[in-house]
Amino acid sequence: MTSPQSILEHTFGYTRFRGPQREVIDTLMAGGDALVLMPTGGGKSLCYQIPALAREGCGVVISPLIALMQDQVEALCAAGVRAAFLNSSLPPEQAQQIKAELVAGELDLLYLAPERLLQPRTLAMLRRVSLSLFAIDEAHCVSQWGHDFRADYLQLNCLHEQFPAVPRIALTATADRRTRAEIAERLDLADARHFVSSFDRPNIRYRIAQKDNPRRQLLDFLRSEQAGHSGIVYCLSRSKVESTADWLVQQGFTALPYHAGLPAALRAEHQRRFLREDGVIVVATIAFGMGIDKPDVRFVAHLDLPKSIEAYYQETGRAGRDGEPATALLLYGLEDVVKLGQMAANSEGSEEHRRQERNRLNAMLGLCEITSCRRQALLRYFAEELEQPCGNCDTCLEPPQTWDGTEAATKLLSCVYRTGQRFGAAHVIDVLRGSTSEKVLKFGHDQVSTYGIGTDLSSTEWRGVVRQLVVRGYLEVNGEAFGALQLTEACRPLLRGEEKVQLRKLPARVRRPESSGRRSVEEVDPADQPLWEALRNCRREIAEARGVPPYVVFHDATLREMLATRPQTPEALLAISGVGDSKLQRFGDAFLAVLRDFPPQ
Numbered sequence: 001m002t003s004p005q006s007i008l009e010h011t012f013g014y015t016r017f018r019g020p021q022r023e024v025i026d027t028l029m030a031g032g033d034a035l036v037l038m039p040t041g042g043g044k045s046l047c048y049q050i051p052a053l054a055r056e057g058c059g060v061v062i063s064p065l066i067a068l069m070q071d072q073v074e075a076l077c078a079a080g081v082r083a084a085f086l087n088s089s090l091p092p093e094q095a096q097q098i099k100a101e102l103v104a105g106e107l108d109l110l111y112l113a114p115e116r117l118l119q120p121r122t123l124a125m126l127r128r129v130s131l132s133l134f135a136i137d138e139a140h141c142v143s144q145w146g147h148d149f150r151a152d153y154l155q156l157n158c159l160h161e162q163f164p165a166v167p168r169i170a171l172t173a174t175a176d177r178r179t180r181a182e183i184a185e186r187l188d189l190a191d192a193r194h195f196v197s198s199f200d201r202p203n204i205r206y207r208i209a210q211k212d213n214p215r216r217q218l219l220d221f222l223r224s225e226q227a228g229h230s231g232i233v234y235c236l237s238r239s240k241v242e243s244t245a246d247w248l249v250q251q252g253f254t255a256l257p258y259h260a261g262l263p264a265a266l267r268a269e270h271q272r273r274f275l276r277e278d279g280v281i282v283v284a285t286i287a288f289g290m291g292i293d294k295p296d297v298r299f300v301a302h303l304d305l306p307k308s309i310e311a312y313y314q315e316t317g318r319a320g321r322d323g324e325p326a327t328a329l330l331l332y333g334l335e336d337v338v339k340l341g342q343m344a345a346n347s348e349g350s351e352e353h354r355r356q357e358r359n360r361l362n363a364m365l366g367l368c369e370i371t372s373c374r375r376q377a378l379l380r381y382f383a384e385e386l387e388q389p390c391g392n393c394d395t396c397l398e399p400p401q402t403w404d405g406t407e408a409a410t411k412l413l414s415c416v417y418r419t420g421q422r423f424g425a426a427h428v429i430d431v432l433r434g435s436t437s438e439k440v441l442k443f444g445h446d447q448v449s450t451y452g453i454g455t456d457l458s459s460t461e462w463r464g465v466v467r468q469l470v471v472r473g474y475l476e477v478n479g480e481a482f483g484a485l486q487l488t489e490a491c492r493p494l495l496r497g498e499e500k501v502q503l504r505k506l507p508a509r510v511r512r513p514e515s516s517g518r519r520s521v522e523e524v525d526p527a528d529q530p531l532w533e534a535l536r537n538c539r540r541e542i543a544e545a546r547g548v549p550p551y552v553v554f555h556d557a558t559l560r561e562m563l564a565t566r567p568q569t570p571e572a573l574l575a576i577s578g579v580g581d582s583k584l585q586r587f588g589d590a591f592l593a594v595l596r597d598f599p600p601q
């Protein structure tokens with residue numbers, strides 16, 4: 001039997017286990033069950049792939065998405081692992097062939113969708129063969145609270161009854177405790193060892209900016225920082241997805257729309273291009289996500305406010321799986337607050353449910369408005385403490401300026417009161433700024449005492465004041481009354497002059513924060529550019545010839561190490577992280593031929 005360490009080195013080309021991988025693997029090797037919570041990019045796959053290879057028999061991986069299975073199997077085959085998947089996309093002869101290999105003991109890993117696994121004939125077939133383990137990927141799909149609930153997952157507890165001797169491992173990147181408890185209970189994993197990693201994603205730079213001119217802000221960001229990179233732009237509505245994608249195409253980007261209203265074939269095609277081609281931007285609703293196992297997504301940009309911190313963290317988490325620097329950019333404005341507040345107010349469900357949605361939205365807004373480290377706040381939300389400010393978020397890199405907003409706040413609150421708490425922000429601001437709009441005159445608001453007392457601030461500045469007062473609980477946006485601003489109990493001390501408020505000054509432009517040393521995106525030294533291009537071309541040609549995404553050949557980090565060390569022999573190439581025996585044999589000559597033209601200086 002080959003040891004886990006030897007498989008790590010020879011098959012996967014890595015030298016050391018990461019985080020809890022070693023312990024998880026030991027648990028399964030000893031026949032125990034495990035529940036693994038690790039953030040995206042943490043290295044969950046090796047936790048079951050290695051013991052599946054090291055133990056006798058075939059490992060069965062249950063995964064909810066067909067597209068994802070195919071990618072994982074391709075990557076494993078490139079590393080020389082005998083892996084296959086069975087799903088409805090396969091022609092019958094090929095499925096037959098795979099079953100024959102399974103029965104003959106010629107497979108190390110078999111990927112199945114849950115509905116396939118649960119078919120009586122599949123279970124019967126599995127009972128006839130030797131199995132090393134069951135891995136239940138995306139285990140949070142058992143949770144009825146989440147977005148990804150799959151009824152089939154609930155029946156996976158039958159594995160415990162039918163295969164009591166086969167160890168099971170459940171894996172997820174979903175952080176919250178309730179989900180974890182649900183997974184353990186529903187999958188019958190009472191005796192499993194729990195491995196809970198830190199949920200921090202240190203390579204992701206969090207940036208949140210006030211919406212000013214969102215298209216221009218996005219364009220600045222893409223042009224000045226993300227040229228040629230793959231990324232995801234999230235919007236709330238289908239129509240905005242379409243219009244944003246069209247507009248990006250006009251600006252010269254390769255941008256593809258993705259939402260649940262598009263025909264399935266087109267969605268699949270866009271997803272495929274995103275995975276296979278370099279530098280594709282997908283503009284999507286939240287329907288795009290779980291199937292995305294692409295390691296080199298360099299940015300995730302939100303043009304609308306996510307509904308909760310959980311959603312924000314999950315969506316931004318799709319950036320930088322490969323551990324290389326990545327950016328999460330969120331643009332938000334008062335209109336998002338109003339819109340989401342209305343959606344929450346009109347949503348189905350009990351009053352309690354709506355109250356929870358409002359709380360989640362408020363927590364999200366709080367994250368947008370804080371003046372301290374975003375990462376500390378994010379992790380605290382998931383009950384994790386980060387000792388020091390992170391140094392890799394916008395508030396750490398460029399501490400926001402604050403100003404004494406007491407007088408402005410008092411003016412605004414009075415004006416809301418004087419106009420009867422029946423109007424939205426735009427109208428209240430018009431009154432403050434002394435507008436002579438038809439609506440102001442019609443309601444006689446040019447006669448109230450607060451008319452025209454706010455000409456010292458621009459409309460944009462006033463919107464910033466409104467938003468911050470909403471976030472801090474002085475004002476409420478009434479979703480049932482067309483976004484009317486209303487006072488809360490909390491504003492009494494402020495109106496009586498017993499309390500002061502410091503407000504945040506927000507720079508309107510999305511500027512790249514000045515970083516000291518840490519890069520938001522890895523840049524290649526201009527002198528290295530020719531070799532970098534040559535390595536990428538070599539990778540692209542191999543990938544195209546084999547019909548796989550470029551990262552299945554080698555990840556960016558592996559190419560970067562080649563760039564830095566310029567290996568000239570097979571032994572030197574093998575020493576690079578990500579180069580194992582099989583990849584050396586398959587791709588080694590091609591890369592060495594490129595490197596030979598660029599000897600070490």
Ligand code: ADP
Pocket residue numbers: 014015016017018021038039040041042043044045046295321322555577
């Ligand atoms: P997850 O499924 O948790 O999102 P993956 O299993 O896809 O993460 O791993 C993320 C990346 O980290 C992959 O590129 C993988 O090859 C790499 N990786 C995993 N374990 C190690 C390790 N021990 N050493 C080096 N790289 C690793």
Ligand code: ZN
Pocket residue numbers: 372373374375376389390391392393394395396
């Ligand atoms: Zn920080």
